[in-house]
Amino acid sequence: MLIFVGIIVCMIGLGQFSPTLSRNAPQAPTSPTPEQLDRLLPTPEVHSLPPTLEQWQMAEPLDDYFSEIEPTLLGYLIWTRFPVRVFVESVAGSRSSGSNPSAIERSQQWVTSVRAAIEEWNPYIPLQAIDSPETADITIWRSAPPLQGWSASEQSGDSPTPPALPRARAAETRYQFFVDRASAAPARISHRFTIYLTPNQTADYTQATARHEIGHALGIWGHSPVETDALYFSQVRHSPPISDRDINTLKRIYQQPTRLGWEISEE
Template identity: 45%
Template sequence: MGRFWRWVGLSGAIALLILWLTAPASPAAKLPEPRSHPLPAALQQLTAPMPVGQAASDSPEDYFDAIEPTPVGALVWSRFPVTVAIQDNDDSQWRQSVRGAIADWAVYFPLVEAADPDTADIVVMRSRPPRTIRIDREQRRLIIPDAQHGQARYTFYLERHPPPHLAHRFTLYLNPDQPPHRIQGTARHELGHALGLWGHSPNPNDALYPSQVSDPPPISRRDLRTLRRVYQAPTRLGWPIQP
């Protein structure tokens, strides 16, 4: 398989949270200590087929070491099913490709499509991913990143429904200027980030490989084994905030 464009940019809106975590404890609220949630039943049995031509001994069983840390711990969901809204009103091929990616993950994870993007856990945008231009002051030049096929961004917020707890949402940007099978592959990859795989696999046979390939891979056993380990990791998300 050949590499094409760089596939994914990971981005998290965490500045306010960092201030909260590093500031003196507030007399009104305190973030919970990180701990693990019960493992979702859907992840207790892994039945993903091994991609054609890949032997079990080709690589380690997972790529958990490549998962990037965040200030809250693991980016996991604790209330199910996780909802996904597709922000495209037309019954287009793009929309059908995204629905195909949702169906791919729904085999292994409690994931459903929702109609309202304002209340959905994950929102998929039919849009080129935003590019963040940086200034290299030493070289006196602008650094403009390469165009991307997809990008995942998360934000944290305080969920006030009892019990109050720290929660998160994801926004996925998918470039519509791709063939349908690559849109589905990009959506499958970005959904993997949104479900908790906040990192990339070094193996091109995994859905979370960071570069687009000619034939986007399906969800692999390694993807699922890594996701299972992520959901066994501690997090501050979803636990009640102490008064």
């Protein structure tokens, strides 16, 4: 039940925020009404802040971009079990490095950059690197998202629509809701994230892109309009570190009600 997918796509040189339901995601023939959700799902409530965020003193002035954050069908994307488990595709598991020494070196550089980005977020939301994608809360793959462009089926009449050139995309982050029966007793509403991160960037840009996408996966489901924030909507020449505004925004998100993490009745 209840499998929905949301996607954020980030272009190279342009960040595009587009939360959607995946066309291929299993779902009911019609979207549930708020009344149906209220009957089926737990009431949205506020969870206790993780200690790392509770200790964070919001910088003065209390500046953030919380107004840009998009709540989902089930509320804000808040983690309630810590540490959040993160799987990063390894050099050994890489599908593109093969046995070429330079390709292996690039793959290792990618892994190092992604892990450095994870460590940047770790003081705010506890994260744990794990070796298995099957048990991960967040999986990060060394892969460019599929190109999206024009297809022949879009032609109509005698004047077909000219093909749109596919846009190079640096990353894609998507979430999925599910009922967690394996690690939660009783069953609870939970979510998981998948990040596709292109291998075709420099080490600095890879770390910056990973920093940005991990921010989405930790709950910042939106973009900042200010270029000095890590979640700024576009890639910039000198990528900023995680800012006070990023953490102020993250803390406000974790103070909001959500259906995630609460017990669900399956009677």
